[in-house]
Amino acid sequence: MTVHELEFRVSYADTDRMGVVYYANYLILFERGRTELMRGAGVRYRDLEEEGVFLPAVEANLRYLSPAHYDDLLVIKTWIAALGRASITFAYDVVNRDTAKSLVRGTTKHPFVNKSWKPVAVPPRLRGVLTPLVRPAA
Amino acid sequence: MTVHELEFRVSYADTDRMGVVYYANYLILFERGRTELMRGAGVRYRDLEEEGVFLPAVEANLRYLSPAHYDDLLVIKTWIAALGRASITFAYDVVNRDTAKSLVRGTTKHPFVNKSWKPVAVPPRLRGVLTPLVRPAA
Amino acid sequence: MTVHELEFRVSYADTDRMGVVYYANYLILFERGRTELMRGAGVRYRDLEEEGVFLPAVEANLRYLSPAHYDDLLVIKTWIAALGRASITFAYDVVNRDTAKSLVRGTTKHPFVNKSWKPVAVPPRLRGVLTPLVRPAA
Amino acid sequence: MTVHELEFRVSYADTDRMGVVYYANYLILFERGRTELMRGAGVRYRDLEEEGVFLPAVEANLRYLSPAHYDDLLVIKTWIAALGRASITFAYDVVNRDTAKSLVRGTTKHPFVNKSWKPVAVPPRLRGVLTPLVRPAA
Numbered sequence: 001m002t003v004h005e006l007e008f009r010v011s012y013a014d015t016d017r018m019g020v021v022y023y024a025n026y027l028i029l030f031e032r033g034r035t036e037l038m039r040g041a042g043v044r045y046r047d048l049e050e051e052g053v054f055l056p057a058v059e060a061n062l063r064y065l066s067p068a069h070y071d072d073l074l075v076i077k078t079w080i081a082a083l084g085r086a087s088i089t090f091a092y093d094v095v096n097r098d099t100a101k102s103l104v105r106g107t108t109k110h111p112f113v114n115k116s117w118k119p120v121a122v123p124p125r126l127r128g129v130l131t132p133l134v135r136p137a138a
Numbered sequence: 139m140t141v142h143e144l145e146f147r148v149s150y151a152d153t154d155r156m157g158v159v160y161y162a163n164y165l166i167l168f169e170r171g172r173t174e175l176m177r178g179a180g181v182r183y184r185d186l187e188e189e190g191v192f193l194p195a196v197e198a199n200l201r202y203l204s205p206a207h208y209d210d211l212l213v214i215k216t217w218i219a220a221l222g223r224a225s226i227t228f229a230y231d232v233v234n235r236d237t238a239k240s241l242v243r244g245t246t247k248h249p250f251v252n253k254s255w256k257p258v259a260v261p262p263r264l265r266g267v268l269t270p271l272v273r274p275a276a
Numbered sequence: 277m278t279v280h281e282l283e284f285r286v287s288y289a290d291t292d293r294m295g296v297v298y299y300a301n302y303l304i305l306f307e308r309g310r311t312e313l314m315r316g317a318g319v320r321y322r323d324l325e326e327e328g329v330f331l332p333a334v335e336a337n338l339r340y341l342s343p344a345h346y347d348d349l350l351v352i353k354t355w356i357a358a359l360g361r362a363s364i365t366f367a368y369d370v371v372n373r374d375t376a377k378s379l380v381r382g383t384t385k386h387p388f389v390n391k392s393w394k395p396v397a398v399p400p401r402l403r404g405v406l407t408p409l410v411r412p413a414a
Numbered sequence: 415m416t417v418h419e420l421e422f423r424v425s426y427a428d429t430d431r432m433g434v435v436y437y438a439n440y441l442i443l444f445e446r447g448r449t450e451l452m453r454g455a456g457v458r459y460r461d462l463e464e465e466g467v468f469l470p471a472v473e474a475n476l477r478y479l480s481p482a483h484y485d486d487l488l489v490i491k492t493w494i495a496a497l498g499r500a501s502i503t504f505a506y507d508v509v510n511r512d513t514a515k516s517l518v519r520g521t522t523k524h525p526f527v528n529k530s531w532k533p534v535a536v537p538p539r540l541r542g543v544l545t546p547l548v549r550p551a552a
Contacts (some may be wrong), residue, residue: 011308
């Protein structure tokens, strides 16, 4: 299973006055998705950080296909689209759990950096764990 | 002057535990930028909505070049990159006011829709006001 | 069981540069708590709204006892502290699931209002469902 | 002048699906208010932190009197309600700039702590600067 699924219930806090999830908040859902994908693979991001490896975003792209509404139950589908020598790209599809409709799709790209934000190679153990999860584009 | 500039002071609320502005929050800054660009051109977005015209995002793209830190004073530079028959694309450059360094660049694309989220043509008055502000890509 | 428990994992988005959950975000957790308490009692807040009943906050009080950190698993404990003729007061205790330590305690008070924000009496069915959940202060 | 005033324009990001500013977001406005009050008094909170002094919140109380709407221009009025040996209490009144109507009132209490969250006395220079700003309750 290379696609990780995480449920998320839309709260008032997530919505804006159009009654739908505010467009910036999907990047929060993306963060939740990739953190749990990694946890599912046995990698706690907090441990990575304690080892001095960080994954700041250098790129984010979102396509908003259909709005999510208050109290909707969403599924954040996350997978690894690419694993480079020193970077990783996650892909996301946020769907409505009841209708299975795709709401927002996107990608985020992250270099592996040390505490001084200098690029570092993907730690070998991490590469071993993540490589089987890479799911090439359809 | 086709590039609108808006100052923004980074608060604790904007930062994350890496000590920098959380990556989703730039989409909030982008919203502030395009709202004030339009206000500067004499168009209050709230009035547009009262006339039944909405500008939901269908696309957002961000490049994170350098982090913004707590209490930094930022300038959100916003311009219109394209004005289609029924859509508008804004471009943004968030810079550090003191160093003039570019921190995050991005674009957002918005269709003009009515209350039922059906596409509508750009209202003529609005087209007249916004057309002179279109700044073609360099 | 009059105390509802909801788990919540702290994400980067929730933290600030002190490395802990930003103080405003507990009000979001409180919202998640009371919504799920009501859902657990068979009342979907979205349905209440469709029937024209709203529960805006008129009061919120928070005591911050100990910080929550990134990736901590929290439990939001929520109960009904008081049910008046036309208002409801929820109480909350956010604890660290692993240490059981209490991190933030608080209350929020909400009048029942209609679409025009005019006070209305608690709908009888709702009163019937919520009354057994009231847990008087210790 | 012991009351600091800061303008704030309500964005989409600040609102929820009721069309008003989400109740948690006033704590963000309070943060902006107290930071600028201190800056106005010549104290940059970021400098305090660099000197190893932090002001986490231990208490927050809010009364929501009237909702703020999208695009409203607000004034965050902030003053010092009390300055203890090792703590400070700020008070806030968020008003609509056009109507002068008071929307939300509140207080937040903050101990002075060091990097290990241990209480410390208010630094003398800071006490000297802040004492004239204390405004006893009416």
